Amino acid sequence: MRKVILLFAVSMALSAGVRSAEELSVDLMQSIEDTNKSLSSNIALSNKQAATADAKELTQMFAQVETFFDHKGDAKNAVDLARQSKELSTDIVGFVAVNNFESATTAATTLSRTCRTCHTFYKKE
Numbered sequence: 001m002r003k004v005i006l007l008f009a010v011s012m013a014l015s016a017g018v019r020s021a022e023e024l025s026v027d028l029m030q031s032i033e034d035t036n037k038s039l040s041s042n043i044a045l046s047n048k049q050a051a052t053a054d055a056k057e058l059t060q061m062f063a064q065v066e067t068f069f070d071h072k073g074d075a076k077n078a079v080d081l082a083r084q085s086k087e088l089s090t091d092i093v094g095f096v097a098v099n100n101f102e103s104a105t106t107a108a109t110t111l112s113r114t115c116r117t118c119h120t121f122y123k124k125e
Contacts, residue, residue: 085111
C-alpha cells in the first residue's frame with residue numbers, strides 16, 4: 001500500500017511540474033512583455049536606474065526562455081532569437097550606463113522586433 005501511495009505522489013508531483021512549467025512559460029512571457037514596455041518608457045524618459053533594472057531583468061528572463069526552448073528541442077530558431085534578445089538586453093545595460101539613450105532606443109526597438117519574430121512562429125493563440 002505504501003508503494004502505491006508513494007508512486008501516486010511521485011506521479012502527481014511530476015505531472016504538476018510539467019503543468020507548472022507550461023504555466024511558468026505563459027507567466028514568463030507576460031513578464032517579459034510588461035518589462036519590455038517599461039524598458040522602452042524608461043529609456044524614452046532617460047531614467048537610467050529604472051532602464052538598467054529593466055534591461056538586467058530582461059537579460060535573466062531571456063536566459064530562461066533560451067533554456068526552455070533548448071530543452072523543448074526542435075526550436076533552434078527560438079533558441080537563437082532568445083539568445084539574441086538576451087544579448088540586446090545586455091547591450092542596453094551598457095548603452096544606458098554611458099548615457100547613450102539613442103543607441104539604447106535602437107537596441108530596444110530591435111529587441112521588440114525580435115520578440116515579434118519569435119511570436120510569429122511559437123506563440124500559441
